[in-house]
Amino acid sequence: MLRAPLRSSSAAARAVAARPLRPAVAASSSLNAGKRIFCSTTKENVSKSAKIPLSVGIASGGVAGMISALTGVGGGIILIPTLAKFTTLPQQAINGTSIGAVTLSASIGAWNHFESGACNYPLAFMTTIPAIICTRYGVATAQRLSSKRLSFVVGSAMLACSPLIFLKNSPHFPKLNTGDQDPLDLQFYGQPLKEGQTVPYIERVERDIPGFAIANAKYLVAGAFAGFISGLCGLGGGILMTAYLTAASDMPQEHIIGTSLLSIVPTAASSTYFNIKAKSIHIPTAIRVGGALAVGVYVTSKYVTHSVPEDVLRGILGTTLSAAAIVMMRRSL
Secondary structure (H helix, E strand, C coil), X not given: CCHHHHHHHHHHHHHHHHCCHHHHHHHHHHHHHCCCCCCCCCCHHXXXXXXXXXXXXXXXXXXXHHHHHHHCCCCHHHHHHHHHHHCCCCHHHHHHHHHHHHHHHHHHHHHHXXXXXXXXXXXXXXXXHHHHHHHHHHHHHHHHCCHHHHHHHHHHHHHHHHHHHHCCCCCCXXXXXXXXXXXXXXXXCCCCCCCCCCXXXXXXXXXXXXXXXXXXXXXXXXXXXXXXXXXXHCCCCHHHHHHHHHHHCCCCHHHHHHHHHHHHHHHHHHHHHHHHHCCCCCHHHHHHHHHHHHHHHHHHHHHCHHHCCHHHHHHHHHHHHHHHHHHHHHHCC
């Protein structure tokens, strides 16, 4: 008579002992999911392959750094398709990781150009103010788009810039300045006086501050657009600024590159900040790629930039940009 109750009580004890195992399993799975750092999704298969392979990260970062220093772009045109191919990060995290890596490298390249005097820092500052404001709206818009749709947007933006790169300094390039440039335009800051001019640039500005504001309002608009694209697509904005300054100014190419890199720094830093807040950046991958990117930018901007023919640079950049755009657009299909 006593055996039946004993059996039932032992069975109940085993059931009670088994119950606490469920939270432990849940905690274990949540711990594994937590391996993913600052990304917008927590799928386990993503966390296992979020980091880019070391060899690929070094190679892509180095190439992106060289192109960045030689052309004035941030390097995102190389990093974005590379991250898309070798990681399983969603497009939002790819964009955030790319812009995070670009921030450090652009700082190094801008400093080298600044030291050599090939940088118009007032113009860079003029484009930076609206860019910083608009990056948050680009990041917010990116969070509302699906990965496939965002991949298509990024690829389309890259492909649209390709003709501008190929036609740079060509007689077929659509120059926006059809007549004499306004002497108050910021592109003339630090430039030697033209024939017939006797008043230095700073004095001209002091005499006509309203005219100065009107002449340079276009740079505010260009900076705002570049900032929005930076947050949306994970690009530093250098592609747009380089193309725009080529079309709208007569600045030397070295000064365009230096000015573009300098304007990228605060814009990319702002975009990185908002991507961190949105948890759309994978920090380990950004550090790994950003280190190689920084080395490539430093060496190239210090020792190579001034000795490479511009036609060669234009061909490399245009081809790379077109190929990267196709990769991104194929990913969206």
